[in-house]
Amino acid sequence: MCEPLPKERTIELRKKHIGPSCKVFFAKDPIKIVQAKGQYMFDERGERYLDCINNVAHVGHSHPEVTKAAVKQMELLNTNSRFLHDNLVQYAERLTSTLPEKLSVCYFVNSGSEANDLALRLARQCTGHEDVITLDSAYHGHVTSLIDISPYKFLQLGKEAKKDYVHVAPSPDIYRGKYREDHPDPGAAYAKEVYDIIMEVQQKNRKIAAFIAESMQSCGGQIIPPPGYFQKVAEYVHEAGGVFIADEVQVGFGRVGSHFWSFQLQGEDFVPDIVTMGKPIGNGHPMSCVVTTKEIAEAFGASGLEYFNTFGGNPVSCAIGMAVMDIIEKEGLRGNAVRVGNYLVELLNELKEKHELIGDIRGAGLFVGVDLVKDRQLRTPATAEAQHIIYKLKERRILLSADGPHRNVLKFKPPMCFTKEDAKTVVDAIDEFLTVLEAAAGNKSKMVTQGSKGIKRQENGESCSDISVEGEKTWSDQPKENVNNRQGSVCRQGRGFSSEKHSTKRIRT
Amino acid sequence: MCEPLPKERTIELRKKHIGPSCKVFFAKDPIKIVQAKGQYMFDERGERYLDCINNVAHVGHSHPEVTKAAVKQMELLNTNSRFLHDNLVQYAERLTSTLPEKLSVCYFVNSGSEANDLALRLARQCTGHEDVITLDSAYHGHVTSLIDISPYKFLQLGKEAKKDYVHVAPSPDIYRGKYREDHPDPGAAYAKEVYDIIMEVQQKNRKIAAFIAESMQSCGGQIIPPPGYFQKVAEYVHEAGGVFIADEVQVGFGRVGSHFWSFQLQGEDFVPDIVTMGKPIGNGHPMSCVVTTKEIAEAFGASGLEYFNTFGGNPVSCAIGMAVMDIIEKEGLRGNAVRVGNYLVELLNELKEKHELIGDIRGAGLFVGVDLVKDRQLRTPATAEAQHIIYKLKERRILLSADGPHRNVLKFKPPMCFTKEDAKTVVDAIDEFLTVLEAAAGNKSKMVTQGSKGIKRQENGESCSDISVEGEKTWSDQPKENVNNRQGSVCRQGRGFSSEKHSTKRIRT
Known part of the structure; x- marks a missing residue:
């Protein structure tokens, strides 16, 4: 590619040439990532971020074995599945071997x-x-x-x-x-x-x-x-x-x-x-x-009716898919997911003892959710608090996200090479931010209550953005009485919350 | 990947693990391709095929510059477009520079x-x-x-x-x-x-x-x-x-x-x-x-509503896209498309002088169609003849396809590095097959007419396949009187046609 651009120029070109519906994380101060390895990403200044959310970089960012498999096959052949190729059938055999027999x-x-x-x-x-x-x-x-x-x-x-x-x-x-x-x-x-x-x-x-x-x-x-x-x-x-x-x-x-x-x-x-x-x-x-x-x-x-997919099942994709399967096995990543996932949940449960804001912890392996609540009995979603924590973590160079219909569930789905140390790092940071939040909440609960109505939600991620909830929208007839509607408001309260103004726009990760 | 499989095993595994709606070229005797370079593909025995159809391998199969760009970026970073990245915006800038200004x-x-x-x-x-x-x-x-x-x-x-x-x-x-x-x-x-x-x-x-x-x-x-x-x-x-x-x-x-x-x-x-x-x-x-x-x-x-595409616009894809743009320019592939395309059309026009079966030749650059007809005045599509030629070309290790609503249009869309020699090779072969076809047609026109009705079309690519037309289906009210319905029948006529039994199943290329 060309010479590296100053970050401002990257943002300028992005505004010009990329559809505005395509959102970045932290729109107010987006992150420019230029390199990544394992569970870490690096910005243009070489600052390291701990990635707790990227379930695409499954076996770790830039895994050399994946690259090796891609290159080896790209040098030979990349064509469609109208020709016979061993990669296609061997990968299909491997993939189906992980599934119950009838899924073949x-x-x-x-x-x-x-x-x-x-x-x-x-x-x-x-x-x-x-x-x-x-x-x-x-x-x-x-x-x-x-x-x-x-x-x-x-x-x-x-x-x-x-x-x-x-x-x-x-x-x-x-x-x-x-x-x-x-x-x-x-x-x-x-x-x-x-x-x-x-x-x-x-x-x-x-x-x-x-x-x-x-x-x-x-x-x-x-x-x-x-x-x-x-x-x-x-x-x-x-x-x-x-x-x-x-x-x-x-x-x-x-x-x-x-x-x-x-x-x-x-x-x-x-x-x-x-x-x-x-x-x-x-x-x-x-x-x-x-x-x-x-x-x-x-x-x-x-x-x-024939089904043809131009790129689907090409030999390069299949070689890469096979490499991912190999790495999961060779590096024992499922075992790691159990060990680190259990440890993470354990740490979070300890945190739950200390912090009333934690309502529920649920997870399996390296898929863990922390449901933040303003009130454990009513289970009122603590949306703004969740967003605040995400922002504070970003300042600490930890990437986490909050999701769910109320945007109040801290969502862990890191690369599978995530370690116990990584888990400890993020939980310690959350501990710290929850402590500050809870202390501040005592001082300003009245202000928050006053601020909870009549504030226009931001839809375009511009002024009080980057994250603004489109509103409470649930379909089925779940009881609503314990769900309040304060998203997008609390970030305006100054004390106890991130100094960076933000609201709660729905950004899927 | 694993050890190479015998071709029969590849076919067996494909039948077991790949959806039957996913068709191969030449189902009766499919081709196993293990390597490709430029406009050539090689089967498991090292036999070389001239590729006249693969418009995906645009700058030539396994182009080293594409591989180089992919590896370089894969080693660094492959992540989603929620982070800022220069590849995304620089590629978008490059791509839009080829378009009228308002498409930005x-x-x-x-x-x-x-x-x-x-x-x-x-x-x-x-x-x-x-x-x-x-x-x-x-x-x-x-x-x-x-x-x-x-x-x-x-x-x-x-x-x-x-x-x-x-x-x-x-x-x-x-x-x-x-x-x-x-x-x-x-x-x-x-x-x-x-x-x-x-x-x-x-x-x-x-x-x-x-x-x-x-x-x-x-x-x-x-x-x-x-x-x-x-x-x-x-x-x-x-x-x-x-x-x-x-x-x-x-x-x-x-x-x-x-x-x-x-x-x-x-x-x-x-x-x-x-x-x-x-x-x-x-x-x-x-x-x-x-x-x-x-x-x-x-x-x-x-x-x-936000638009997020997990893989779309990742830095690796953008690096590859940029490499393709570079190669088109550096190797003067558009100029090549004009020169070789014109030469191909010239050769085909010479062929048209000799062969009544050629009804129309149309094209621009390296996108050329040869509309085969049984009768130049009525423009009756010569579907079976087109399919026959495709088969004979395959025997000669030349990959071409026939498409259009009547499956009678020989369709050229080769990699852009296609040469004049390649054009000459394929046109010479078509010349030869048309000559034989036309000679045979004189002898057996009666047989063909008799055979044109009551023959069940093959839908599953099994017996008289690999290529069987699903039937004449046009939507608009074009005049139909000059369209007969002989697909799938002529391949049964023995003389003048490919010895390999085949019909005319719709296979898109």
């Missing part, structure tokens, strides 16, 4: 969005049905068909943006949802909600093609479905003639440590009909995959 | 399909309209929203597969369409067809969001729109409040030689509102781009 047929595509779109096409073709059940707060991708089934997105356009063929079930969130940890069987209760939707849909003479859910909801707030939920849902969906799509785009490839795929946390008696993959699959290389059963693949083929 | 804003995505889907989203958001006008035989991608606007695809599912918001205009084909080369102004006449559709749509109280067309139709039969067509269409579409999307996925990046973008062939007074890119952009690396105006980008941003 692959379609290689270029992104999680392409994967989920194809999953819908497979579901519709094999069932002959159209309707889709999705979860509240779900995000499944950026193409038209997926915006339609992503309440995380379409609800920002207003309730009328929901298409008739889309049905939104409550997120199986046992901390904040309709059925909680004190329910005798929240899995069955949440599944019953899906059942009720199916009944309602069928009464309208509509038919369910698919139920789609992330195996653990990521943007939805690091939600781990309660035991038995997927089994029951699959039973109801199958009875209705539909299929179960497990979206592993964010959470697959051993992130949970104990298993290679997050849906496997539900037990061996649950097998989805379609699994979609993405982000970590190529450690940043644009690739992804849909895996399904022979029966569904054959039904899809029966339409006579 | 980029969205980087991973495939032509993602690009066209995003183009539709931009169009719908900025116009507030929904309907789309597309061309007969058009193919714009494999995601749900694009199958819907691709008659090349959805018509295979039956006429009822057309969605209400989709309107199909005749392809501006002056050789085989409604208005031909003898029409005083075919551009205006075809544009008038679009105008009529707009009127009809508006009478139904529907509104046009976009007209979308490849700047030159590729799968549609190597169609070069007549002068003035795009200008007029743009005028009508703008009057209706819609936008013009030029799909350059197949034909961009200097393939036509005289210009960097194929839509520029229409003259400087035509500027589309949105341009989509794909295939050649990264010489095989999965990447693509949508470029539009500031106004459309701002209207898209105004919804408040």
Whole structure:
């Protein structure tokens, strides 16, 4: 490429040539990253950032074995899958070997969005049905068909943006949802909600093609479905003639440590009909995959319509994918995810003893969420506090994000080479910021209350930005009484909060 | 990767693990390619194939400068566009510098399909309209929203597969369409067809969001729109409040030689509102781009909905894209496209003097189509003959394909380093096969006529395959009387045709 640009010039050119809908982290003072290694990123001044959020750089940023595999294959051949190639079939064999036996047929595509779109096409073709059940707060991708089934997105356009063929079930969130940890069987209760939707849909003479859910909801707030939920849902969906799509785009490839795929946390008696993959699959290389059963693949083929994806399954992508699998195994990254993930949760639990702001800690392996609350009993989301912590961490050169429908869940999904020391570093920093926040909160609770109404939310990330929430938008009829609406306000309170003005715009990570 | 597999094992694993909708070239005897360089590909026995079809390997297979750029960046950093990076903005600047000034804003995505889907989203958001006008035989991608606007695809599912918001205009084909080369102004006449559709749509109280067309139709039969067509269409579409999307996925990046973008062939007074890119952009690396105006980008941003593409615009993809631009320039590939393209057309015109089977030769730079006909006056598509030639060329280790609604158009779109010698090689071989075909045709015209009815077409590429036409499916009311329906039959005639049994399945290249 050309000579390095001064940061201001980079920003100027970005404003000129990149669509304004494409947001940067920390819009007020964005970070220019020029290099990365393992779990660390470096800015143009050589400052090191600890990366706690990048689940794409799965085996670590700039892993030399990934580069080596790419170069070796690029020097030889990169072409489409209309020619036979060993990489394609050997990689497909390797990938399916991690899955239950019936999931044996692959379609290689270029992104999680392409994967989920194809999953819908497979579901519709094999069932002959159209309707889709999705979860509240779900995000499944950026193409038209997926915006339609992503309440995380379409609800920002207003309730009328929901298409008739889309049905939104409550997120199986046992901390904040309709059925909680004190329910005798929240899995069955949440599944019953899906059942009720199916009944309602069928009464309208509509038919369910698919139920789609992330195996653990990521943007939805690091939600781990309660035991038995997927089994029951699959039973109801199958009875209705539909299929179960497990979206592993964010959470697959051993992130949970104990298993290679997050849906496997539900037990061996649950097998989805379609699994979609993405982000970590190529450690940043644009690739992804849909895996399904022979029966569904054959039904899809029966339409006579060919499926061709120009780049999907090319030998370079497959070589990279294979290298990622090798590294996960050779470096024992699943074991690391268990060890470091457990240690992180342990440290966070200690923090919970000290800080009333921590309402819930949930996680599996290196997928961990910390649900911040203003009040442990009402579980009022502490949105501004979460955003404040993210900003303070950035100043400390630690990259973390907050997500979920209330933007109050601190979200850990670091590269899988994350260490115990890294975990300690970030938890210590959070400890410090929570202490300051809580001390300040005592002094100014009145001010905060006064400031909670009548403040216009920032939508464009400009003045009080970079992060401003588009507002509380939940679909299903969860109890709302314990959810207040103070996002975007607290950052104006001066004391106890980051000196950098910011609000709470939805930035997905 | 692992040890090389015997070809039979590769085929076996492919059958087991790759969706049956993903077709290979020459299904009966597919080619296993293990290496490629420039315009040549090599199979597992080291046999060299001349590649006349791969417009993805734009600057030549395995170009060392592309690999070098990839490695250099992979060693440093590959992350998402939420961080500032010079590669993103410098590449965007470089790319937009090749376009008319008003096309200044980029969205980087991973495939032509993602690009066209995003183009539709931009169009719908900025116009507030929904309907789309597309061309007969058009193919714009494999995601749900694009199958819907691709008659090349959805018509295979039956006429009822057309969605209400989709309107199909005749392809501006002056050789085989409604208005031909003898029409005083075919551009205006075809544009008038679009105008009529707009009127009809508006009478139904529907509104046009976009007209979308490849700047030159590729799968549609190597169609070069007549002068003035795009200008007029743009005028009508703008009057209706819609936008013009030029799909350059197949034909961009200097393939036509005289210009960097194929839509520029229409003259400087035509500027589309949105341009989509794909295939050649990264010489095989999965990447693509949508470029539009500031106004459309701002209207898209105004919804408040963020656009994030995990892999799109990452520093590695941008470095590769920049390398491709550099190579096109340094190696003078546009000049080469003009010289070799002109020479190829010259040779083909000489062939046309000799062979009645050649009905039309059309092209620009290294995008050339040879329309084979059974009868020059009626212009009856010589589908089986075209397929036969493709097969014979394969035996001669030359890769060419036949496309268009009748699968009778020999389609040249080789890597841009294609030489005059390569052109001579393939034209000489075509000459030889046409001679044999024509000699045989004299002997067996009766047999062919008898064989033309009642033969079941192969849909699954198994018995008389690999290439079997799904049938004559055209949308617009082009005159049909000169189109017969003999595909899939002639290959059974033994004499004069390839000894390898084959029919004419639609395989897009």
